Amino acid sequence: xxxxxxxxxxxxxxxxxxxxxxxxxxxxxxxxxxxxxxxxxxxxxxxxxxxxxxxxxxxxxxxxxxxxxxxxxxxxxxxxxxxxxxxxxxxxxxxxxxxxxxxxxxxxxxxxxxxxxxxxxxxxxxxxxxxxxxxxxxxxxxxxxxxxxxxxxxxxxxxxxxxxxxxxxxxxxxxxxxxxxxxxxxxxxxxxxxxxxxxxxxxxxxxxxxxxxxxxxxxxxxxxxxxxxxxxxxxxxxxxxxxxxxxxxxxxxxxxxxxxxxxxxxxxxxxxxxxxxxxxxxxxxxxxxxxxxxxxxxxxxxxxxxxxxxxxxxxxxxxxxxxxxxxxxxxxxxxxxxxxxx
Amino acid sequence: xxxxxxxxxxxxxxxxxxxxxxxxxxxxxxxxxxxxxxxxxxxxxxxxxxxxxxxxxxxxxxxxxxxxxxxxxxxxxxxxxxxxxxxxxxxxxxxxxxxxxxxxxxxxxxxxxxxxxxxxxxxxxxxxxxxxxxxxxxxxxxxxxxxxxxxxxxxxxxxxxxxxxxxxxxxxxxxxxxxxxxxxxxxxxxxxxxxxxxxxxxxxxxxxxxxxxxxxxxxxxxxxxxxxxxxxxxxxxxxxxxxxxxxxxxxxxxxxxxxxxxxxxxxxxxxxxxxxxxxxxxxxxxxxxxxxxxxxxxxxxxxxxxxxxxxxxxxxxxxxxxxxxxxxxxxxxxxxxxxxxxxxxxxxxxxxxxxxxxxxxxxxxxxxxxxxxxxxxxxxxxxxxxxxxxxxxxxxxxxxxx
Numbered sequence: 001x002x003x004x005x006x007x008x009x010x011x012x013x014x015x016x017x018x019x020x021x022x023x024x025x026x027x028x029x030x031x032x033x034x035x036x037x038x039x040x041x042x043x044x045x046x047x048x049x050x051x052x053x054x055x056x057x058x059x060x061x062x063x064x065x066x067x068x069x070x071x072x073x074x075x076x077x078x079x080x081x082x083x084x085x086x087x088x089x090x091x092x093x094x095x096x097x098x099x100x101x102x103x104x105x106x107x108x109x110x111x112x113x114x115x116x117x118x119x120x121x122x123x124x125x126x127x128x129x130x131x132x133x134x135x136x137x138x139x140x141x142x143x144x145x146x147x148x149x150x151x152x153x154x155x156x157x158x159x160x161x162x163x164x165x166x167x168x169x170x171x172x173x174x175x176x177x178x179x180x181x182x183x184x185x186x187x188x189x190x191x192x193x194x195x196x197x198x199x200x201x202x203x204x205x206x207x208x209x210x211x212x213x214x215x216x217x218x219x220x221x222x223x224x225x226x227x228x229x230x231x232x233x234x235x236x237x238x239x240x241x242x243x244x245x246x247x248x249x250x251x252x253x254x255x256x257x258x259x260x261x262x263x264x265x266x267x268x269x270x271x272x273x274x275x276x277x278x279x280x281x282x283x284x285x286x287x288x289x290x291x292x293x294x295x296x297x298x299x300x301x302x303x304x305x306x307x308x309x310x311x312x313x314x315x316x317x318x319x320x321x322x323x324x325x326x327x328x329x330x331x332x333x334x335x336x337x338x339x340x341x342x
Numbered sequence: 343x344x345x346x347x348x349x350x351x352x353x354x355x356x357x358x359x360x361x362x363x364x365x366x367x368x369x370x371x372x373x374x375x376x377x378x379x380x381x382x383x384x385x386x387x388x389x390x391x392x393x394x395x396x397x398x399x400x401x402x403x404x405x406x407x408x409x410x411x412x413x414x415x416x417x418x419x420x421x422x423x424x425x426x427x428x429x430x431x432x433x434x435x436x437x438x439x440x441x442x443x444x445x446x447x448x449x450x451x452x453x454x455x456x457x458x459x460x461x462x463x464x465x466x467x468x469x470x471x472x473x474x475x476x477x478x479x480x481x482x483x484x485x486x487x488x489x490x491x492x493x494x495x496x497x498x499x500x501x502x503x504x505x506x507x508x509x510x511x512x513x514x515x516x517x518x519x520x521x522x523x524x525x526x527x528x529x530x531x532x533x534x535x536x537x538x539x540x541x542x543x544x545x546x547x548x549x550x551x552x553x554x555x556x557x558x559x560x561x562x563x564x565x566x567x568x569x570x571x572x573x574x575x576x577x578x579x580x581x582x583x584x585x586x587x588x589x590x591x592x593x594x595x596x597x598x599x600x601x602x603x604x605x606x607x608x609x610x611x612x613x614x615x616x617x618x619x620x621x622x623x624x625x626x627x628x629x630x631x632x633x634x635x636x637x638x639x640x641x642x643x644x645x646x647x648x649x650x651x652x653x654x655x656x657x658x659x660x661x662x663x664x665x666x667x668x669x670x671x672x673x674x675x676x677x678x679x680x681x682x683x684x685x686x687x688x689x690x691x692x693x694x695x696x697x698x699x700x701x702x703x704x705x706x707x708x709x710x711x712x713x714x715x716x717x718x719x720x721x722x723x724x725x726x727x728x729x730x731x732x733x734x735x736x737x738x739x740x741x742x743x744x
Contacts, residue, residue, distance in 0.1 A: 013616045016650070017630040019718035021704035022621050023361075023485075024653040027711045029662065127662040127712075214669070268665025268678065318696030319547060319673040 029126070032212050033086035039206045040093055040258075043199030047192045051101035055192045058103050059096045065112035066092025073121045087126050091115050094258060095134035097193030098251060098298065100154040107148050111137045131305045132262040135298045142293070151189050162189040163249040164294035172241045175249075183248035194254035204257030213261040216273035217280075221256035222247060224281020232289060246285060250295040255284070259298070265305040272311035280304035362541040364482045364522060372492055372587060372594045375609050377419045381433040381600035382637035388415050390431055396423045401582050404431055411468030413461050413640070418584040418598035430637060433600065456511050463576045464583035465569070466640065473563035476514035477553065478505065478529075480521040480567045481537060481544035484624025487589045487644045490567045494527045497574075501567055502529055504574030512563060520549055541626065542672050542703040568643060586638055590645045597638055604634035606645055617650030626704035658685075659712045667706035667716055673699040677706035677716045684719040689726040697723055 047055040070088035074081045083089075095115045099108060118140065119133025120126060129136075142149045152162040163183065167175045182188070186196040194200065207213045229243035246252065251259075260266060260280050267276050280300050287296025388405035392398060398417040405415040421435035461467050482490045493501060509517065509531060519532040522539030535553055537543055543552060546564040572583050585598050590610050597606065603620055607613075614620060614634065621628040622642050638645070667677040675696030683692035697720060706716040 012634070013614045013618065015614070015630070015632060015634070016617055016619050017632050018619060018656060019707070019715050019721070020621075020628055021626045021708045021717065022619055022628065022630070022648050023625040023708055024713065025709055025711075026653065027709075028654050028713070029711055032664075032711055125660060127660045263665070264663045268663070268668045268676075270669070315668075315676065316674045318675045318699030319551075319701070320699050 029082075029085040029087060033090050035207065035210050035212055036090050036258075037086060037093070039203030040090075040097070040193065042202045043097065043193040043196040043254075044093075046186055046196040046199045047097075047101070050186060050196075051192060054101040058099055058101060058108050058192060059093060061105060061108045062096035062099070062112040063089050063092040065109050066095070066116050069113045069116040070121070073117065074125070077121075079125070082126075085126075088116055088120075091120065091133050093193075095137050097254060097258075098134065098138050098191040100149070100151050100189075101192045102154045104148060107141060107145060111141045113137075114140055127264045129262075129264045130308070131302055132259050132265045135259055135302050135305075138298050139302060142298075151191075155189050158189060160187055160189050162294070163245070164190075164288065167241050167245075167249070167288075168292075168294040172237075172239060175241050175245055178245060178249075180244055180248055183245070188249065190249070191251050191254065194251035197248055197253050200254045200257060204253070207257065207261075213257070214270075214273060216270060217261045217266060217277040218256040220274045220277025221260050221281040221284075222252070222277075224278040225252055225256075225284050226281075228282045228285035232285065240289065246288065250288075251297045252284065255280070255297040255301055260301050260304065265308055267308045267311040269312065269315050272308075272314050275314070276304055276308065276311050279307060362485050364485060364487075364539040364541055364544055368488070369495065370488055370492055370589075370592065370594045372489075372496060372596050375595045375597045375601060375606060377435055377437075377598050378601055378605035379435055380424070380602065381418055381421070381435060381598065382430045382602050382635055383415060383418065383433065383600035384430045384637050384639045385415070385428065386639065387412065390426045392423055392426070392431070394423055394426055397421070398423060398433065401584070403582075410461070411466060413464040413466045413583065415599075416464055416582040416584050418600050430600075456507075460507075460573065460576070462582075464640070465573055465576065470508065470512065470563065470565065473512055474515050474561040475554075475563070476508070476512055476517045477546075477549060477562065477564045478517065478519040478532060478567065478570060479544065479546065479549060479564055480519055480525065480527065481539060481549075482522070483544050483566070483643060484626050484628075485541050486646065487624050489587045489589050489594055489643055491522065491525060492594050493567050493571050493587060494521065494525060497571060498527065498529070500574035500578055501570045502574070503577055504570035504572070505529065505531070507573055507577060508565065508570065514563070518553055520553065542705060545672075545701055545703055547701050548672055568641075572640070583640060586640050586642050588638065588643050588645055597642075599640055600637040602635050602637050603631050603645065606638070607634070607647070612647055614647055615650065619648040619650075621646050621648060626708065627702065654713050656713045656715050659714065661714060662712050664711060666709040666711065670705045670709050672703055672705065673701055675699050677720065680723060681714055681716050681719040684723045687726075689723050689730070692723045693727055697727070700724070 044059060066088045067083050071081050071083045074083070092112045092115065095112055096108065099111070115134045115137035119131065119136040120129050123129045147153060152165045163175055163178060184197050186198065188195050204218060208215050225246055226243045229241070229246040232240035233242050256277070260277060267273055283300035283303055284296045287293065287299050291299070293299065383404065385405055387409065388407045390405045392402070392404050398404060399420045400417055402417045403414055404417050407414065417433060419433065419435045421433045424432040424434050457467050457470065480490055480494055482488055517532045518535050519527070519529050520535045520537050521527055523536045524539070528534055537549070537552055542548055549564060550562050568587060571587065576583050585596055587594065587596055590606060591612060593610065603622070620631045620634070622631055622638060622645055623629060624644050625646070628644060661678050661682060663678065665678065671677060673696065679695045680692045680697055683689070683695070700720050702717060702720070704717050710716055
């Protein structure tokens, strides 16, 4: 074993040189995205169990179109076709989770295509998007084809109803007797994946446990929603629905765990993340109360995304304060203080 | 990339610091690595004082440094000078054990120019100015390095000797010995402070903050156990410092400076292949050698090999904006933004994101999922900023002179 170090010059091993650190946490885009996909599985399985082949069809189509669009675009702009990092697939699936199980094929195709094109490629690909990519496509579709995107209208033959639609059009007394356990178990209409509250929470907890997302944004988002809804509810219980109903209906939990936490469009510091989550949560309820759209969560997250650059300016003072000289020159360090040795 | 079972990955994630432990439970005695036939003593701005072909004995002065902080270099072994270049002095050892007469100076602290004496004996005196507070850093500097714990375990008398000299020279009002929680060492004249032994807690700025809870670093000296040992050893053996104590693989070794990486790896039977990285120092702050002929210097405390393909390759890809570097940065700066600025040569802008606070722990690069060379960007920015500052200063001086 030791012998080959002694071999003549010709077979001298050519070493790689690099800047430290020489260890790495071994987390790459591919492993992170794989974990995100794993986290979507519970909700995807529950949705397929509930809506059968229709739901699976929407998810498969959206995922495939997203990957194809990304590959084609990267090819056109002459970049490495890095669709094997699963990030485009994830974007497509996140979009599919917001759709109705009966969404027509052209809607799924256009939306999935837009989520990659408008959401990601136009802004420089993965990591560059200032807005949550699936939500951009969702907003475009919602405004352009409101009838096709309407969750109640597209699922008329279903035994369940869209709770937020009921709230918007029929008033809080109708939803007051909604069973919260049923909502939690996904016995409601909504986005095909986003309505599967149990599965979404399970996936979200997995992501937090694997440290791909921090708990700050989801918890602050849900807290913001809860508090705002509670305030409205306390003002007039006959006019506004209760806070628990708001958390369990529509895409609140899904938005908190999967959409608001999108890497590129959310802030990075501890305090900015909490403020971002609170803003999103508060806006969600305000939009739900005053807007013509039943569910305010997607719009609220898009609006909060716009605040991200501002929120990122809130950051702690660097170590050692704003002193002039570098930290290394301030301190007298002997050998073993392990600071750069020049 | 290493495949990990999901369960294994989860359990390693649940531990707060995956593999950053600094404490070494195992007792790994320090062994000697024999002096090889050829030595390549690296020069770091030192000026050689010997010529090619000259015969030297062990302890002969071979190079001195123009700056006051850096110690003189001495021949680690007797032999003939093979080559003198800008980067190193090569010696062919002849196995003779004739040594220069030992330094006859019973109490170096009584001497007038004690610091200069230490410098002449090969000690880097850069960090040893007079200070009110003295911290002795007994933590292993980086994960995977266990020399400091081992020196405190086996050679406490030498370390103490170094400390006594330093105490006389610096005369601090307060001395604190920072050691890992597991360490039961005690040293008279110092206050023991147990520190959670996880990287980057061993770094000097964080140590100061951990001990006093303040970030004002004026009037504090931080001296590592390795240097205390070196000073103690110089005093004890009355020989100039020509060796370093380092962790190699899982073992601890005493190595003559200038010993080529090749001979060390051969001695510990560690194979190296094309594409591997051979690192002198620790995994977060060390430097990769470019040739196996490179010799170790006085400040080297570790040597290890990172086999090819152990980690995803470093790439110049887009920032993912995940914020891991910002959240893990102990200096609380924004490596993500600094990296972006540096890519477009916007060094002034980069300095606004707190570049001067960086103490180069290397955690940003460790956590970056797209493997951007963040520490390299920061170092580049620091260097460019220093250069532009220098030229700005010289221009002002020129104006005044006119």
